[in-house]
Amino acid sequence: MLLAPDITAHSDATALPRATGHLRVSSKLRDGQSVLEGLHSAGCARALFTRRTNAVEAVVVNTSGGLTGGDRFDIEATAGKDSRLVVTTQAAERAYRSNSGAARVRSRLHVGAGATLCWLPQELLVFDGAALDRRLEVEIHDTAEFIMAEPVVFGRLAMGETVAHADFFDRVIVRRGNRPIYADRVALTGDIPVRLAQVAVAAGMTAMASALYVGRRAKSLLPKVRALLPATGGASLMWPDVLVMRVLARDGFELRRTLCPVLETLSNAALPRSWRL
Template sequence: MPPPRAENPPSLDPTEDSDINAAAQDLTRPALPRQPRAQGELVLSARLRGGQSRIGALRQQGSLKALFPHGSGAALKAVFLNTGGGVTGGDRFSLRAEAEPGASLTLTSQAAERIYRAQPGEVGRVATRLAAGAGATLHWLPQETIVFEGAALERRIDAELDETASFLAVEPLIFGRAAMNERVHDARLEDRWRIRRGGELVFADTLRMDGDIDALLCRPGVADGARAMASLLLVRPHAGDMAAPLRAAIGPQGACSEIRPGVLFARILAEDGFALRRSLIPAIRLLAGGDIPRPWML
């Protein structure tokens, strides 16, 4: 007598079978090799000595360095540079700078910063902490940040200002290079500003873009096709007096407003980096009360 036949097992859901196969493939697929990541830290202060602003403190390590070009004027001028050549997922950079009471400090970058493609799940992070004491002047004037396809960046700027200090900040952004016909269809960017004056939060702004940035910029209510933009912030007593001259300097491609007493904010849009500079450089000259840092002219 033949042995009884086993009943056929219940059929598997085809989608479930597919999931099992995919999971098995994931177990056998080699993980992406972890690439070396850049790290850098820069700590700098400007101190008033004999009527001139000099280096008070300086510490630099990793891929973040500072140069101090000679020049006229009472302000300490510092040029920071990323020797890693750009920022990609997993990179970590920290910059802290202070203009001590009565001192004047101007910071700029050696060149445009480039944000390159990141591996899945990895994000580059840049943290900037600024401070200005009583009667101090602090200018944060980095050149453009260029965001490339596949980039992932989280960046934050925190500033603590005395009520009598003067603070000027600019952050230009370019999404792909127009001359290379580049478009950014998959990237992630978060730019977070928090500015306190006399211990009180006086300015907060978060710009967050994720996914098809080019499509987002094409929306009329966002950038109407512009692929370059800049944010400018002036915090000082009577900053609102500069509103009308600033509107004239940036023209129809931008707008500004005194959002509260002593806090003037502007945003400029442009089709590309060259057009952005034509509006931005006169605006910086106006608000800084002098010429722009020399690296901008290279």
């Protein structure tokens, strides 16, 4: 993926939002079990909850069917002290052609003392002409554990879809004690095939993902993760307790085949049902 300076997707200030969604969800520990503490949803944002004994599993649904110019989607998730919260999506999110401005997605996560939060959205499908500005901000307690995956696919090869032009801006920042421990900025704009063809970007691949693990198991997980990665992937320790992984794939199916065992290893648990191949 292409690292970029502090850049913001262009938008039409006069464009009215086509769709808006707001979701807040939180978990807590009660009698030794993680349970739902709070839930608020508005607009096109909804959350479903699956039966899971070891965590609260929130499945985010965008009832508008996808993202396009002018859309606004905001998510806030909090794993309370000693609880375990898994946030995923019902299906792959779709960024469609934009005729006016950019869609904006903002996600804010909080992981309390001794808590675990797994941020595992399914892949983002970027369509030709899409314009998306996405940001993820995470605040982690010193004793917490955090697992993240952000898969992105440009076009669906099996459907004969290609992406000639798009504007995709993505920022991720993870803080612990108000100190940044991980930051990533991506800007893929304009002629997407030319950008993806660059060896330092994607070497012609159209599917990519970043994964992150923060916690005390990072060092022991590193050799296990490396053993699961193809030649187009890599993993390393940024800090003794921060493991970062990148992987490229020819298409979304190949990407998911790699990600599923890696994410199960990182989270030390079965993936959400919506992720299963």
